Amino acid sequence: MMTTAVSGINVLTDGCVTSPNGYSAGGVHCGIRRKKLDLGWIFSATPASSAGVYTTNRFQAAPLSITKESIAVEQKLQAVLVNSGVANACTGEQGLIDARWMRSAFARLLGIKEHLAGVASTGLIGPELPVSKIEKGLIKFGEPESHGADLFETAIQTTDTSQKRAAVQFEADGKKITVGGAAKGSGMIHPNMATMLGFITTDADVSGQDLQKALREAVNRSFNMITVDGDSSTNDMVLIMANGKAGNSPLTEEHPDWETFTQALEKICTMLARQIARDGEGAARLIETTVTGAATEEAAGKVAKAVISSNLVKTAVFGTDPNWGRIVCAVGYSGEPVEPEKISVKLGHIPLFKNGVPLPFDEIEGIAYLNQETVSIFVDLGQGEAEATAWGCDLTYDYIKINASYRT
Amino acid sequence: MMTTAVSGINVLTDGCVTSPNGYSAGGVHCGIRRKKLDLGWIFSATPASSAGVYTTNRFQAAPLSITKESIAVEQKLQAVLVNSGVANACTGEQGLIDARWMRSAFARLLGIKEHLAGVASTGLIGPELPVSKIEKGLIKFGEPESHGADLFETAIQTTDTSQKRAAVQFEADGKKITVGGAAKGSGMIHPNMATMLGFITTDADVSGQDLQKALREAVNRSFNMITVDGDSSTNDMVLIMANGKAGNSPLTEEHPDWETFTQALEKICTMLARQIARDGEGAARLIETTVTGAATEEAAGKVAKAVISSNLVKTAVFGTDPNWGRIVCAVGYSGEPVEPEKISVKLGHIPLFKNGVPLPFDEIEGIAYLNQETVSIFVDLGQGEAEATAWGCDLTYDYIKINASYRT
Known part of the structure; x- marks a missing residue:
């Protein structure tokens, strides 16, 4: 058992x-x-x-x-x-x-x-x-x-x-x-x-x-x-x-x-x-975002939630688009005093962004990674030792379908 | 001119x-x-x-x-x-x-x-x-x-x-x-x-x-x-x-x-x-939310933005569903110290909710109202004299379509 x-x-x-x-x-x-x-x-x-x-x-x-x-x-x-x-x-x-x-x-x-x-x-x-x-x-x-x-x-x-x-x-x-x-x-x-x-x-x-x-x-x-x-x-x-x-x-x-x-x-x-x-309404994929290198666990949690809550990140995952720009954008408006030049982002094992600058990466590999059922996003803030993980799901046509007709 | x-x-x-x-x-x-x-x-x-x-x-x-x-x-x-x-x-x-x-x-x-x-x-x-x-x-x-x-x-x-x-x-x-x-x-x-x-x-x-x-x-x-x-x-x-x-x-x-x-x-x-x-991506309708009776303009603005930002309110408008429950829910989590028993909600001219309790209303009339190109939501907090208006749009299949394939 x-x-x-x-x-x-x-x-x-x-x-x-x-x-x-x-x-x-x-x-x-x-x-x-x-x-x-x-x-x-x-x-x-x-x-x-x-x-x-x-x-x-x-x-x-x-x-x-x-x-x-x-x-x-x-x-x-x-x-x-x-x-x-x-x-x-x-x-x-x-x-x-x-x-x-x-x-x-x-x-x-x-x-x-x-x-x-x-x-x-x-x-x-x-x-x-x-x-x-x-x-x-x-x-x-x-x-x-x-x-x-x-x-x-x-x-x-x-x-x-x-x-x-x-x-x-x-x-x-x-x-x-x-x-x-x-x-x-x-x-x-x-x-x-x-x-x-x-x-x-x-x-x-x-x-x-x-x-x-x-x-x-x-x-x-x-x-x-x-x-x-x-x-x-x-x-x-x-x-x-x-x-x-x-x-x-x-x-x-x-x-x-x-x-x-x-x-x-x-x-x-x-x-x-x-x-x-x-099982988020209409979800096709689980998105897991882990934020490391934060000054406090609270800060890490806030940034992780900002990423997981972004409709643009959610639709990018649905469209299997390794659009790291939407991820760093969400990190930027999380409300935490992040420092762009210290931030790095990975999609699973694929580094996309390092110390504030985009990295060249294999687009096909990125798309393939996003085609999995669980997608892990890693964000390092380079500011400290604290970390947190948040979970969400992609935003799909079915979410709209379910919620545009919940009562009927 | x-x-x-x-x-x-x-x-x-x-x-x-x-x-x-x-x-x-x-x-x-x-x-x-x-x-x-x-x-x-x-x-x-x-x-x-x-x-x-x-x-x-x-x-x-x-x-x-x-x-x-x-x-x-x-x-x-x-x-x-x-x-x-x-x-x-x-x-x-x-x-x-x-x-x-x-x-x-x-x-x-x-x-x-x-x-x-x-x-x-x-x-x-x-x-x-x-x-x-x-x-x-x-x-x-x-x-x-x-x-x-x-x-x-x-x-x-x-x-x-x-x-x-x-x-x-x-x-x-x-x-x-x-x-x-x-x-x-x-x-x-x-x-x-x-x-x-x-x-x-x-x-x-x-x-x-x-x-x-x-x-x-x-x-x-x-x-x-x-x-x-x-x-x-x-x-x-x-x-x-x-x-x-x-x-x-x-x-x-x-x-x-x-x-x-x-x-x-x-x-x-x-x-x-x-x-x-x-012109929000994929939008079929403009949603205008006016919050009155707030203690401060800032509070009114925060509540109006919470309503206008709610994916559930946005999909309800898209589905022409007069689901006031999603509106009051958003008012409730806006972060402002609202008092449920003082809150009233109108959809255009149609009162849906008064002093914390739902009102009977004509469902057909509500659906007809939501079928317009501009939808006005009025929320009164019953706490003061300040007010604010926020604008947004409904959340549709086309939003997903546009954003699941922005780069390709």
């Missing part, structure tokens, strides 16, 4: 949110969407330490407020309910009433305390939550064919074309610890959260407070480093649950395995984030 | 850079581009007070440095030479040598001092300036043509599909004063200057210092309020020349007609900026 080993962290082939001990998941069709599954859930056998990271959009959707309320009580969740099709965003007071109802109906069904349930929604902004449909969907949760991470991953999709899942394992205190995850997100994806939901589960024993810190850091280096179209949405949220079933002594910053845990968490978040970027 | 009167400012039908007294212009084919004209010039009969506003991109193209150098000497220019096809950007030391050569060859031809000539380039980033082609083009400059401005407007185009020109008239000291302009720009257009060149001429008598102040303000409210794709380029520049041929007493901030002058200048800049936004 185990493959790529990264410093004691093993990626599980086909791992998912139910890979860690003590979690189940599922999804049903409740009728918000025409045919696709549209209501999913994750359940932990016992209450789990929890933490969340939320959109920075000023229009924060109702389910985010309600989930925050839940976690605030004792930094724990036992279950999460997610619907797709309707975002319950920009719905005013009624939106809060509906999200609260959703939480309470779900908690009642499971027989758990209300504040141990979280809720999430994704889909069209504006319409009110179709509560009667969700009510009908909840009844189906008992049926055996409603169970499985696979169904959960499907139920949370909107314009996604693929399921997003990952899991890794490592050891702490001689116990095997697993971290799993699921995510959705395709359009409206941009740094600082987007229409993007991420759910991480682990059987590690970690306090809610430590979990919050570790999650924030992992999200900053993964989900916050992807962009599809620059639009940060109202509904983005990444939640983590840690139920302690692995039996390790609680992981804290003092624990010798703390760093392995945070690395495992970052690994899961990065794996999911890359899957989201690759 | 005169049409729309705006508080003593009259728009000249078909006015252009040669509408003010004492200016001539022209354009030739020198061979940088296959067939299109690619070398244009503006000439003032006498040295004119001059000012410029330049891109904020850290990779500032060589011709901008050289033009700045010229203006710095005595805040005057008498002529400007512009080539299209090659941007002379990211060309290191050689780029500066070439731009300086271009200026000197042009000044020699005209028999003027070198520092009275300005140069500008637009086109592909990276390649060196083909100086021998420009040299050959300069030889053709001999014969003055009656349609000079027309040739100039054509020679400065790259992916533009239309010429951009405007002129207005007003009176100062009982003298008729004319302000004219030409511009190019189609892609890589974003606030804070883009691959966008603007040339303003006037026969008013104004000092270089006062001109600089007036130009900066006019540019902030016009060229800096448009976006096509969020990419600020290396070559953007707006230049103004004022040759005093109108015979007015010098316009200064104390002059009773100073405000009329600055309004006329803002009018010209806005007319040209709108033409650029409308």
Whole structure:
């Protein structure tokens, strides 16, 4: 089952949110969407330490407020309910009433305390939550064919074309610890959260407070480093649950395995984030931009995001055009005090630009490189030691097609 | 000849850079581009007070440095030479040598001092300036043509599909004063200057210092309020020349007609900026977003630009989808401390969203409205009295087509 080993962290082939001990998941069709599954859930056998990271959009959707309320009580969740099709965003007071109802109906069904349930929604902004449909969907949760991470991953999709899942394992205190995850997100994806939901589960024993810190850091280096179209949405949220079933002594910053845990968490978040970027609306290619030689990690991140967000870079990659001019142009307007004469750019292994001056290169080789499914752009700023990586996708005819007719 | 009167400012039908007294212009084919004209010039009969506003991109193209150098000497220019096809950007030391050569060859031809000539380039980033082609083009400059401005407007185009020109008239000291302009720009257009060149001429008598102040303000409210794709380029520049041929007493901030002058200048800049936004690469529609009720003009501008820059808003307009959710989402991530419950949105005359809650509206009417050539979006923040307007365009299949194959 185990493959790529990264410093004691093993990626599980086909791992998912139910890979860690003590979690189940599922999804049903409740009728918000025409045919696709549209209501999913994750359940932990016992209450789990929890933490969340939320959109920075000023229009924060109702389910985010309600989930925050839940976690605030004792930094724990036992279950999460997610619907797709309707975002319950920009719905005013009624939106809060509906999200609260959703939480309470779900908690009642499971027989758990209300504040141990979280809720999430994704889909069209504006319409009110179709509560009667969700009510009908909840009844189906008992049926055996409603169970499985696979169904959960499907139920949370909107314009996604693929399921997003990952899991890794490592050891702490001689116990095997697993971290799993699921995510959705395709359009409206941009740094600082987007229409993007991420759910991480682990059987590690970690306090809610430590979990919050570790999650924030992992999200900053993964989900916050992807962009599809620059639009940060109202509904983005990444939640983590840690139920302690692995039996390790609680992981804290003092624990010798703390760093392995945070690395495992970052690994899961990065794996999911890359899957989201690759599935960007209409995308044909994943673009990975690594910026090195920056004065600070923040500066490196800002430059990497500027490149990955450029519509001109995105269309050049779609057109397999090794147009480094658009890359350096984006570096130049990133807002960071870069120094042109110190900047170098590579496309994969091909040097295009060195210390502010273009290099001769084999155009055919450049085009061939861009024809791959994953395109790596390397930018060195020549100013320091810090680095960061951001992920995005090319901009294609299909992006226009999907978004010029989303509602119809 | 005169049409729309705006508080003593009259728009000249078909006015252009040669509408003010004492200016001539022209354009030739020198061979940088296959067939299109690619070398244009503006000439003032006498040295004119001059000012410029330049891109904020850290990779500032060589011709901008050289033009700045010229203006710095005595805040005057008498002529400007512009080539299209090659941007002379990211060309290191050689780029500066070439731009300086271009200026000197042009000044020699005209028999003027070198520092009275300005140069500008637009086109592909990276390649060196083909100086021998420009040299050959300069030889053709001999014969003055009656349609000079027309040739100039054509020679400065790259992916533009239309010429951009405007002129207005007003009176100062009982003298008729004319302000004219030409511009190019189609892609890589974003606030804070883009691959966008603007040339303003006037026969008013104004000092270089006062001109600089007036130009900066006019540019902030016009060229800096448009976006096509969020990419600020290396070559953007707006230049103004004022040759005093109108015979007015010098316009200064104390002059009773100073405000009329600055309004006329803002009018010209806005007319040209709108033409650029409308001609955005692949654009089918001009989108105009006005934000009112802001605490400051800066805040209003930031929100208006966020809306106009959103790929999701742009594709919704292309798809004639009255999707107000994408508009409020962009308002929410603009970075300004907006308060959702105070925000209202209108599409033209159709209210869609009031005080944070969606309104019922006639979908058919919304679609019909979006089918117009100019689409106006109004956002009220309910926080103050300040307002700002930004211009952009829809995002279409043709944008992808143009930019996925710019070089081939």
